[in-house]
Amino acid sequence: MIIIDVDKITIDQLPQDEDDYYEYKSSLTPDDKLKDKLQKAVSGFANSGGGFFIAGINDKTGEVDGGISLQIGRQSRRDWVDIVVSQIEPKPKYSVKLLDDVDGRGFLKEAHAVLIVAIEESTIGPHMAADNRYYIRNGAHTVPARHYIVEAIRAKRFSTNPKLSHVFRLKPGYEQVLQLGIVAITNAPAVNVILSLFPLPKLLKARAQDFPIKLPLIDQNNPFFFDVSLYFESEESFGRDVKLNIEYDDLLQNHYVQELVIGIESTPPILIGNPNKEIIGALNSIEKALLKLSLRANNSLNDTD
Known part of the structure; x- marks a missing residue:
């Protein structure tokens, strides 16, 4: 999978329906349940080629249904995500965006946004969620991985070619x-x-x-x-x-x-x-001085000619 630069994602780039690479959670999902879903999805996507976990979009309609709060008490939503993902072992590479422009695709409440967590494809798996289980993607769903799948993922990390x-x-x-x-x-x-x-x-x-x-x-x-x-x-x-x-x-x-x-x-x-900055400034001054000397030398040669 090719991970899109999360900073450049807009609402129109998100598909209407969930699939292997996109999982949606409604804005009505409580934070404790959202935490559990996010951890399982991070494990599943990291073990299955990467993907996007998106909270604030209804998985039935594909429309933004209010968004999720930017703050949880005194904690920012981004910090909350970092703490949740840090419980995955080993922690995969990921990036976060809080999308505050839905361009008519549903609605956002004040101080709310669509949360996008992009999980990169990993070669250091398998990745275990906080419940001590391993997950994979099965179509539009995140499901526990069977033992032989976990062993295949573990073997894969040693067969990837170095470059x-x-x-x-x-x-x-x-x-x-x-x-x-x-x-x-x-x-x-x-x-x-x-x-x-x-x-x-x-x-x-x-x-x-x-x-x-x-x-x-x-x-x-x-x-x-x-x-x-x-x-x-x-x-x-x-x-x-x-x-x-x-x-x-x-x-x-x-x-x-x-x-x-x-x-x-x-x-x-x-x-x-x-x-x-001091070194760069000094080098720039030297370069300018050398340029002036070069120009003077060329002018002297021309005058001689």
């Missing part, structure tokens, strides 16, 4: 330094990772004896970043056509090889963390 990719970033706290990172884009870990670059960037030639780099593990919690250049000279120092070779195994000892041609021009760096 690595690369990213350039400005080094946190030292934004004048460019780093190359190897990151996991699936939940499956890559083990026995071997990393090589050819040709080696200028900054790394003095460390040629360290290549290929061997790492025991790369996963989503443990990416690998290393310095490759100063940012202001990155295109010249790193180059545009560097071959990146990554070899690794999965937990079942299957072997993978990725060969990529990377370069600064094709992959601009991202900035991780809060930028240091």
Whole structure:
């Protein structure tokens, strides 16, 4: 399933009827019952490809029937959702939106909204609800999973193929330094990772004896970043056509090889963390000063000619 960016969801994107990926609960559902339904749905969707739990829409008519309150006592509805979902083991990835514009599809009461909880497809299941049971989606319903289904979900987490990719970033706290990172884009870990670059960037030639780099593990919690250049000279120092070779195994000892041609021009760096405004300001001033010197030099050459 492709999870829609929950921040961009509008009422017209929601289907009229429930299905495998959408579960509706009426605004009349008491909060204690809504909590129970939400926990079971989060378990079910996480174990079954992801989906949306939506409170404030009548499951019979598909119309907004008043919405649910934005506050529960002194607690916000969003905080309430976070506490409810945190009781799922392990907690899956999810996002929340409180939709306050129903565009004529039913009605909303004051200080009420349609609650949308988007649960992402998971590869770290099975996910257990607070009642110590596992759930799956069966059509438009969330139902307890039988033992063999739970075991199949558990086995799936070890059979997902790991996938690595690369990213350039400005080094946190030292934004004048460019780093190359190897990151996991699936939940499956890559083990026995071997990393090589050819040709080696200028900054790394003095460390040629360290290549290929061997790492025991790369996963989503443990990416690998290393310095490759100063940012202001990155295109010249790193180059545009560097071959990146990554070899690794999965937990079942299957072997993978990725060969990529990377370069600064094709992959601009991202900035991780809060930028240091003083450093950025200083670099901008230096860049402007160098530009002025370059212009003066060109003018001098033209005058000489």
